[in-house]
Amino acid sequence: MDGRRVLVAASDKFVGDSISNILEQKICGKGLYLWNDGMDALESILLNKPTFIILDLYLPRLCGLAILKEIKKNDIQTTVLCYCRNLRTLLGVKAIEAGARGVFDYGCGSLELTDIIRNVRAGRRFMPENIKHLIDNKDFDLFPEKYRDITTRQVEVMQMTAEGLSNMEIAFNLEISVKAVEKHKRKIRDKLGLLSSLEIGLFALREGFVEVKEVACL
Numbered sequence: 134m135d136g137r138r139v140l141v142a143a144s145d146k147f148v149g150d151s152i153s154n155i156l157e158q159k160i161c162g163k164g165l166y167l168w169n170d171g172m173d174a175l176e177s178i179l180l181n182k183p184t185f186i187i188l189d190l191y192l193p194r195l196c197g198l199a200i201l202k203e204i205k206k207n208d209i210q211t212t213v214l215c216y217c218r219n220l221r222t223l224l225g226v227k228a229i230e231a232g233a234r235g236v237f238d239y240g241c242g243s244l245e246l247t248d249i250i251r252n253v254r255a256g257r258r259f260m261p262e263n264i265k266h267l268i269d270n271k272d273f274d275l276f277p278e279k280y281r282d283i284t285t286r287q288v289e290v291m292q293m294t295a296e297g298l299s300n301m302e303i304a305f306n307l308e309i310s311v312k313a314v315e316k317h318k319r320k321i322r323d324k325l326g327l328l329s330s331l332e333i334g335l336f337a338l339r340e341g342f343v344e345v346k347e348v349a350c351l
Contacts, residue, residue, distance in 0.1 A: 140166040140183040142174035142200070144192050148239060152187055152246070159247055160254070161185075171195025175203055182209055185254060190217040190228060190236075191343075196292070198224075199285045201231035214253045223340040225264040235259035283324065288342055290317045295334035295343045 139161055143149030146169055153165050166181065168174035171192035178186065178200070186204075190197035197215055204211065215228045220238040228236050235253040237246070238261065249259050260268070283291075286307070293303045300318075304311045318333060327333055337343045 138181065138183045139185045139187075140168070140174070140177060140181070141187045142168045142171070142192055142197075143187075143189045144169060145189075148189070151243070155243060155247055155250065156187075160250060169193075171197070171200060175200050178204060178209065178211075179207060182211065184211055186211055186213045187250070188213055188215045188233070190215050190220075190224060196285075196288065198227060198231055198288060201228065201233060202285055205232050212253060214250065214259070220261065221340050221342075222263050222267065224342060225260060226267050229258075229260060229264065229268060236264060237261070283321070287317050287321050290314060291321060291333055291337040292343045294318070294330050295337040297334075 139156060141149050141153050141156070143152065149167050149169060153167055156165055166177050166183065168177055169192075172194045174188075174192060175195055177183075188197045188200060192200070197217075201213060201215075204213065213233045214235045214237070215225075215233040216237050216239050217224070218239050220236060225236045235249065235258055237249050237259060239246075241249070253259050289307060290303060293306060298306070300311050300314045303314045307314070318330060321333055322328065325333075325336060327336060
């Protein structure tokens with residue numbers, strides 16, 4: 134594989150550098166792209182069409198799930214390996230369902246990470262056993278409302294709600310109206326059987342849509 138067509142997108146620069154060092158020293162040599170912002174990462178993906186991507190699911194401005202959706206929409210032929218810290222089952226299943234070839238928790242060691250990258254590059258899938266179990270048992274086919282009914286925009290609303298932002302602040306950040314935010318929240322509550330913004334925020338935390346360090350005291 135040409136190292137110049139490998140992209141690493143990481144919200145944490147230290148993590149991104151660590152992954153890049155593994156790639157450069159043990160797998161595919163120099164010439165990697167490295168981005169710490171979701172919008173910039175997507176722009177680079179659309180422009181350079183990398184053949185292998187290691188994608189942080191918690192990128193700022195545009196989350197990993199949204200980037201996976203754009204990769205599929207633009208029919209970019211690439212292999213994507215997703216990760217985050219404290220990987221939750223639902224988020225992992227959603228990433229696989231959206232097109233990722235593998236998902237892993239960054240809490241693993243460097244030797245394990247090297248093996249994961251090599252296996253995914255070789256065409257094999259990788260995921261923790263709890264996620265593999267749900268996929269093998271077709272959980273997302275039997276209960277699609279748990280996975281497919283939450284849109285990318287609604288995920289963003291959930292994340293910002295968990296971070297303690299008001300409807301007005303969410304509207305400003307997403308460049309939509311307050312009424313649109315309220316509509317998204319109503320749909321989220323209806324789909325997931327939740328009763329309030331507090332429950333939306335707690336659901337986002339529990340199911341891994343937002344990192345613990347980013348969550349406000351709800």
